[in-house]
Amino acid sequence: MYDLEHLESRLGTLQEHAGDGMKAFWAFDKAAFAPGAIDAKTKQLLALATALTTQCPYCIELHTDAARKAGASDDELAETAMVAAAIRAGGAVTHATHMFKK
Structure with a gap:
């Protein structure tokens, strides 16, 4: 089941079918890992x-x-x-x- 290639190749499918949710997720992820305290x-x-x-x-x-x-x-x-x-x-x-x- 685990194969890093699956992650890389299939995230696009998730993005295609849940674009708004994925856009929000990536924005949140970017904010969480942004420089801060x-x-x-x-x-x-x-x-x-x-x-x-x-x-x-x-x-x-x-x-x-x-x-x-x-x-x-x-x-x-x-x-x-x-x-x-x-x-x-x-x-x-x-x-x-x-x-x-x-």
């Missing part, structure tokens, strides 16, 4: 952590590449992965408390 590298590491927790292979690849282009090191990428893993595991632990209702 958070620098480009940090924004890409945040996006990568989110991609790891949602397990989107396209986003993992795209935001890893973007983070590297923004200057992220292997150490920063690895720590980002560990933070994402901690958040995901933490969700399982905290949700487990619902098993023990009195």
Whole structure:
């Protein structure tokens, strides 16, 4: 199912059939990643952590590449992965408390 070529070749189809929605999405995406209070590298590491927790292979690849282009090191990428893993595991632990209702 996952093939980066599918993403690249099929986004046009989505754009064709949902033009207004896709136009709004791309504008929002551009605004979210625009320079601001958070620098480009940090924004890409945040996006990568989110991609790891949602397990989107396209986003993992795209935001890893973007983070590297923004200057992220292997150490920063690895720590980002560990933070994402901690958040995901933490969700399982905290949700487990619902098993023990009195």
